[in-house]
Amino acid sequence: MSAMTAVIVMAKTPIPGFAKTRLIPAIGADRAAALAERLLHATVAQAVAAAIGPVDLCCAPDRSQPAFARYLGSAGIELTNQGEGDLGARMARAFERSLRGGRCVVMIGTDAPALDAALLARAARALSDADAVFVPAFDGGYALIGLRRAAPSLFADMPWSTSAVMARTRQRLAATSLTHIELPAVADIDEPADLVHLPSGWLP
Numbered sequence: 001m002s003a004m005t006a007v008i009v010m011a012k013t014p015i016p017g018f019a020k021t022r023l024i025p026a027i028g029a030d031r032a033a034a035l036a037e038r039l040l041h042a043t044v045a046q047a048v049a050a051a052i053g054p055v056d057l058c059c060a061p062d063r064s065q066p067a068f069a070r071y072l073g074s075a076g077i078e079l080t081n082q083g084e085g086d087l088g089a090r091m092a093r094a095f096e097r098s099l100r101g102g103r104c105v106v107m108i109g110t111d112a113p114a115l116d117a118a119l120l121a122r123a124a125r126a127l128s129d130a131d132a133v134f135v136p137a138f139d140g141g142y143a144l145i146g147l148r149r150a151a152p153s154l155f156a157d158m159p160w161s162t163s164a165v166m167a168r169t170r171q172r173l174a175a176t177s178l179t180h181i182e183l184p185a186v187a188d189i190d191e192p193a194d195l196v197h198l199p200s201g202w203l204p
Contacts, residue, residue, distance in 0.1 A: 004053040005124035005146070006098045008107040010082065010091065011040050011057060013065035026192035027203070034204035036110070037067055039189065043110040048076060050120035053103060058082050058094050088155035096150055104148045106133070112143035113199055114186035119144075122183060132173065132180040134166070137188045141165040144183075151178055161190075 012019045014036035016029035023032040047055045055077045059068050063079040071077045080097070082090040091107065098105045104127040108115050115135065126133040127148050135144035140163030145154070153172050158165060173180050187197035195203060 005104040005106055005127065006053045006056060006101070007047040007050065007120060008056045008058050008094050008098060008105060009043055009047055010060075010094070010107060010109050011043075011068070012036065012060045012110075013067050014040055015065075015067075020189075022191050023189075023195070026195070031204050035189075035198075035202070038202060038204070039110045039113065040067065042113060043108065043115070044071065044077070046115065046117045047108070047120065049117040050124070051117075052106070052121055052124040054078060056080055056094070056098060058090075060090075087160045088158050091145075092150075092152050092155040095147060096152075099147065099150055104146065106144060106146040108144050109188075111188045111190060112137065112186050113189070113197075113202070115143055119183065119186075126181040126183065129179075130181045131178040133183065134169070134180060135183045136166045136185040138185055139163060139188055139190065139194075140167065141188065142169065143186050143188055151176070 014033045016033040019036035020032040044057060057071055057077055058080050060082040062081045068079055071079060083093060095105055106120060106123050123133045123144055123146050127146050131148055133146040134142045137143045154169055158168060187194055189198060
């Protein structure tokens with residue numbers, strides 16, 4: 001494992017109508033937001049517990065939102081803003097910022113409760129053997145991406161939130177000199193059908 005692997009958590013503020021909007025038809029806006037908040041705090045807890053390096057909570061729309069306030073001043077957690085642009089632009093910018101420190105970087109969202117501390121540590125170790133690491137998602141995207149050097153081609157003009165993301169990413173990796181490792185796939189909690197993958201008792 002790298003001596004230090006930063007963990008970027010890409011997070012939306014969990015307010016009704018803004019977070020987990022695809023779940024609203026099934027469980028309503030308030031419950032969707034409450035679930036988003038639970039996922040947010042569980043994800044940050046696992047990122048800290050992994051103890052692989054500093055945690056960057058990268059916030060949307062910005063770090064001033066009340067749900068993020070509890071992390072202000074927390075040891076090992078920095079709050080940053082995602083800023084403007086599509087998801088790819090925001091991801092690329094966050095990677096560029098964190099990679100400047102000469103460390104490896106693992107990025108996750110808050111949608112995959114199976115991304116626990118052990119899996120984050122395993123991803124960090126994989127970056128000792130490859131330029132990139134991924135945890136694919138069952139829906140065709142990915143739940144984790146780790147890099148040890150910048151790779152902007154992986155983020156530009158990507159069909160985000162579709163089943164083509166991981167396949168398109170593999171194509172782009174093959175066209176570069178980047179080596180990569182894939183770890184076992186996990187579930188993202190995005191659609192009503194995904195709720196079966198929530199741990200028992202998590203649905204508000």
